[in-house]
Structures are given as structure tokens and as C-alpha cells.
Amino acid sequence: MFxxxxxxxxxxxxxxxxxxxxxxxxxxxxxxxxYLGGHDVVLKAIxxxxxxxxxxxxxxxxxxxxxxxxxLRAIATWGKKHGYDFKLTGVDLxxxxxxxxxxxxxxxxxxxxxxxxxxxxFEQIGKPDIVFNSLFCHHFTDEQLHSMLxxxxxxxxIGYTICDLHRHRLAYYSIKFLTAVFSKSYLVKNDxxxxxxxxxxxxxxxxxxxxxxxxxxxxxxxxxFRWIITVQH
Numbered sequence: 001m002f003x004x005x006x007x008x009x010x011x012x013x014x015x016x017x018x019x020x021x022x023x024x025x026x027x028x029x030x031x032x033x034x035y036l037g038g039h040d041v042v043l044k045a046i047x048x049x050x051x052x053x054x055x056x057x058x059x060x061x062x063x064x065x066x067x068x069x070x071x072l073r074a075i076a077t078w079g080k081k082h083g084y085d086f087k088l089t090g091v092d093l094x095x096x097x098x099x100x101x102x103x104x105x106x107x108x109x110x111x112x113x114x115x116x117x118x119x120x121x122f123e124q125i126g127k128p129d130i131v132f133n134s135l136f137c138h139h140f141t142d143e144q145l146h147s148m149l150x151x152x153x154x155x156x157x158i159g160y161t162i163c164d165l166h167r168h169r170l171a172y173y174s175i176k177f178l179t180a181v182f183s184k185s186y187l188v189k190n191d192x193x194x195x196x197x198x199x200x201x202x203x204x205x206x207x208x209x210x211x212x213x214x215x216x217x218x219x220x221x222x223x224x225f226r227w228i229i230t231v232q233h
Contacts, residue, residue: 010191011186011190038226041222042074044228059086063091064148068101076109088108130160131155137162138195161230167201172197
């Protein structure tokens with residue numbers, strides 16, 4: 001079960017999810033990211049991208065697959081605390097995700113857009129300096145990831161970073177137990193352990209990056225069972 005990536009479809013990828021079911025999922029993902037280290041991993045990744053970058057310049061950070069916007073809110077809070085001038089944009093394919101993110105981010109200066117990431121309206125928002133995604137890549141096949149990596153590489157001035165899951169039996173059984181006991185979302189109960197099975201080994205990440213001809217990449221492991229991939233120009 002853990003030897004190869006699973007390509008079983010997650011319920012979240014369904015185009016016609018009831019809005020309240022999706023919102024419950026997004027609220028619980030925010031909680032999981034907040035208290036099980038997801039936001040910490042994203043911030044660690046962003047900090048790596050900012051090494052050597054002056055705080056005096058505005059930095060445009062774009063998240064693709066931004067969901068409920070909780071990663072961007074965590075970045076906004078950290079950036080304000082540490083004196084960065086961030087321009088933050090989130091792109092998601094689902095209008096309900098965008099609506100939820102906007103509702104939850106009223107006290108933040110974050111722009112959310114509904115579209116396929118490949119059709120991000122750069123003529124309106126400007127090209128980003130940094131693109132990132134978190135728990136997004138495991139939704140795609142290797143071939144789709146080749147296109148995504150090239151898109152991120154071509155549309156950033158500083159580079160891109162990815163945070164995604166390490167496929168590991170301890171991660172699988174831990175999240176399966178925790179969501180079974182504490183989650184009120186059938187989406188989370190189904191998709192959280194399945195996401196681990198759709199996650200990556202380090203060798204698989206290296207293979208995908210090499211096949212997509214991505215240079216200057218670094219791969220680091222972070223708790224809890226996450227990979228941080230950074231590619232800088």
C-alpha cells in the first residue's frame with residue numbers, strides 16, 4: 001500500500017460538492033494546519049525563499065490551490081510581524097473556496113481569484129516573485145506535475161516552493177485515527193488518509209523534478225511528514 005503512489009480520486013476533487021460540506025472541510029483543514037504544523041512548514045518554506053531578499057522591496061507571493069486561504073493568512077501575519085511588504089494572492093479553481101477565503105480574510109490584504117492556475121490573470125495582478133503550493137501537488141499525476149513545475153518556474157522572478165506529504169505508514173495511520181475520532185467532515189475522514197497514500201517518497205520527487213528539467217532544487221523533510229521543495233533562480 002505504501003510502495004507506490006495511489007491515484008484514487010479524493011472526494012474534494014469532485015466538482016459538485018455541497019457548499020456547507022466543503023466549508024466544514026476547509027475549517028478543519030485550517031485547524032489541522034494550525035495545530036499539526038502545516039502552517040509552520042509553509043512558513044519555513046517561504047523563509048527559505050526570502051534569504052537574501054531585502055525587506056525594503058514589495059514581494060508578490062502567489063499561492064495556487066489556495067483553498068480557504070489559511071496559508072496566506074499565516075504568511076500575512078508572519079510578514080507583518082517581521083517587517084515584510086507582501087502582496088499576497090490566492091488562486092483556486094472552486095468559486096466556493098474563493099468565497100470562503102474572502103469571508104475568512106476580511107481583516108487581511110489578500111486577493112483571491114477563481115481560475116485554473118495556468119490562467120492566472122497576470123495582466124491584472126502582475127507576475128509573482130514567489131509561487132507556492134501546499135498539499136496541492138499530490139492531487140496530480142506525474143505528467144501533470146511536469147507542466148505545473150515548468151509553469152511555476154517560468155512565471156516567477158525569485159522561484160517557487162512546494163510543501164507536500166511524505167507517504168509513510170505512521171503518517172497514514174496517525175491521521176486516519178485522528179480524523180476518525182475528531183473530525184466532523186466526511187471529506188476530511190476520507191481524504192486525509194488518502195492524501196498520504198497519494199504523497200511522495202524522496203526518490204519520486206527527485207525523479208519528477210529531473211523529468212521536468214528543474215535545476216537548482218533542494219528537498220528538505222519537515223515535521224509532520226512533509227517535504228519542502230524549493231527552486232530558486
